[in-house]
Amino acid sequence: MSEITLKGGCLCGAVRYQASGDPQRFYHCHCARCRKSSGTGHASNLFLSNATLIFTHGESLLKRFKVPEAQRFTRQFCSECGSAVARFVPEIDGVMIPAGSLDDPAPIEPQARIFWDSRANWSCDGDSLPRYPEYPQ
Template identity: 75%
Template sequence: MSETTLNGSCLCGAVKFQVRGEPQRFYHCHCQRCRKASGSGHASNLFLTDASLSFSQGEALLKRFKVPEAQRFARQFCSECGCAVARSVPELNAVLVPAGTLDDEAPIQPQARIFWDSRAAWSCAGDDLPRFAEYPA
């Protein structure tokens, strides 16, 4: 797939972002951290590599929380409405985009459900996506 440009925003519209890069992975993550961060049974995250992230509005409103003991888990969000927004992941040379914040259509479809073994018993399961106990190989 070639480089893609995607636009997104937070719930209140105060933060607007643009990401450019190669869409690589689109996962529904069922780990406990993603469930807590999303308030749902999973988080749906799109990863773009060799990517750049810019904010056209509201960058001063951004807050970031990183779980201290986590290798990579962090959450970037609008301090007005609490909505998660895209964030850089330097360790992966990538940008993570919470898929629900996109104003454009995602360029790829979800590819897998990850951390399936730690899902909540009530979490959705009505599709044929591959399931992985942790990260796929």
């Protein structure tokens, strides 16, 4: 897929972003950290490569939280309403977008459910997406 531009923001509207790049992956992650940070059965994240991220409003309101022992888990959110918003991920040289923060539908469909083996027993299960015990190879 070619480069696209996506816009989104937080629940209260104080933080707004624009991300451009190549949509690569769209996963539902069922790990305990994603469940805790979202308060739901999984987090739905879209990943862009060759990406740029610009905050068009409210950048000073951003807060970040990284689980100290986690290699990859970081959460970026609005300090006013707590909503997760897009963030640049240096480890993958790309942008991770919480799909629910987008203004419009995601440009690609979810591709897999990851960390399936650690999902909550009450979490959704009713589609035919591939399931992986951790990250796909």
